[in-house]
Amino acid sequence: MKEALYYEKREQGVQCFLCPHYCNIHEGHTGLCCVRKNIEDVLYTLNYGKITSMHADPVEKKPLHYFMPGTYTFSIGSFGCNLSCPFCQNYTISKGNPKSYDYTPQDIVTLALKEQLPSISYTYSEPLIFYEYMLDTAVIAKKNGLKNIVVTNGYINPEPLHALIPSIDAMNIDLKTYDDTIYKKKLKGSLQPVLNTIETAIKHCHVEVTMLIVPGISDDLKKIEEAAIRLSEMDKNIPLHLSRYFPRYRYNEPPTELSLLQQAYDACKKHLKTVITGNV
Numbered sequence: 058m059k060e061a062l063y064y065e066k067r068e069q070g071v072q073c074f075l076c077p078h079y080c081n082i083h084e085g086h087t088g089l090c091c092v093r094k095n096i097e098d099v100l101y102t103l104n105y106g107k108i109t110s111m112h113a114d115p116v117e118k119k120p121l122h123y124f125m126p127g128t129y130t131f132s133i134g135s136f137g138c139n140l141s142c143p144f145c146q147n148y149t150i151s152k153g154n155p156k157s158y159d160y161t162p163q164d165i166v167t168l169a170l171k172e173q174l175p176s177i178s179y180t181y182s183e184p185l186i187f188y189e190y191m192l193d194t195a196v197i198a199k200k201n202g203l204k205n206i207v208v209t210n211g212y213i214n215p216e217p218l219h220a221l222i223p224s225i226d227a228m229n230i231d232l233k234t235y236d237d238t239i240y241k242k243k244l245k246g247s248l249q250p251v252l253n254t255i256e257t258a259i260k261h262c263h264v265e266v267t268m269l270i271v272p273g274i275s276d277d278l279k280k281i282e283e284a285a286i287r288l289s290e291m292d293k294n295i296p297l298h299l300s301r302y303f304p305r306y307r308y309n310e311p312p313t314e315l316s317l318l319q320q321a322y323d324a325c326k327k328h329l330k331t332v333i334t335g336n337v
């Protein structure tokens with residue numbers, strides 16, 4: 058276990074500042090993400106160096122279509138998440154208690170170099186809540202000429218984001234819905250911090266955005282178009298991936314209708330240069 062960054066002691070317990078939940082964590086407890094624990098008023102990151110998934114993936118699978126296309130990326134993930142999406146596509150590692158294997162940041166970089174992979178992707182579950190491990194790995198990777206890719210829900214506070222981003226070359230950020238009420242009620246997050254992350258990231262690195270079109274969560278065409286307008290105000294060139302949902306975890310609505318995906322594509326294409334449909 059490693060001591061976490063971004064927390065302060067409080068009269069009772071500690072408060073974590075890594076993400077906008079600002080969890081107050083009492084002795085012996087973890088925050089909402091289940092991977093940051095208060096032990097004797099020191100906050101520890103429980104998933105530091107605990108790798109649950111590791112694979113060489115085409116970079117297009119992240120999805121990133123305009124960053125080092127045609128290459129493979131050394132993809133790693135750990136466990137835990139700071140949102141609570143009922144349709145989670147990776148719930149076995151984000152919500153479960155999966156088997157993990159120990160790798161130091163240097164181990165990861167050495168493996169990527171050995172396999173001659175030009176980039177490392179922090180992905181699969183939510184990399185922002187293995188922040189310390191991702192940051193340590195990304196710094197070493199960069200020194201060794203590797204690129205760093207973050208595939209994330211974007212739910213992080215500005216200070217840790219600014220500290221991370223100089224080491225990051227590309228991000229795919231999930232915009233799970235453009236409805237703040239749904240973000241709050243169904244995903245246990247909120248919209249504005251994610252928009253802030255996108256806005257900051259596009260100033261520093263290559264960014265593509267993904268919207269998973271989930272019935273009852275993010276299938277309102279008016280909201281989808283509003284999202285595209287907001288993104289176009291940031292940068293008309295941001296590639297937007299509209300992904301088809303399939304039932305997973307605790308969500309059993311049928312898969313996204315292909316006709317809806319097409320309508321969403323048409324609505325977004327009015328505002329953004331590049332819209333891509335995926336999972337079809």
Ligand code: SF4
Binds near residue numbers: 077088092
């Ligand atoms: S990173 Fe985890 S512990 Fe910290 S504020 Fe977010 S959910 Fe809470």
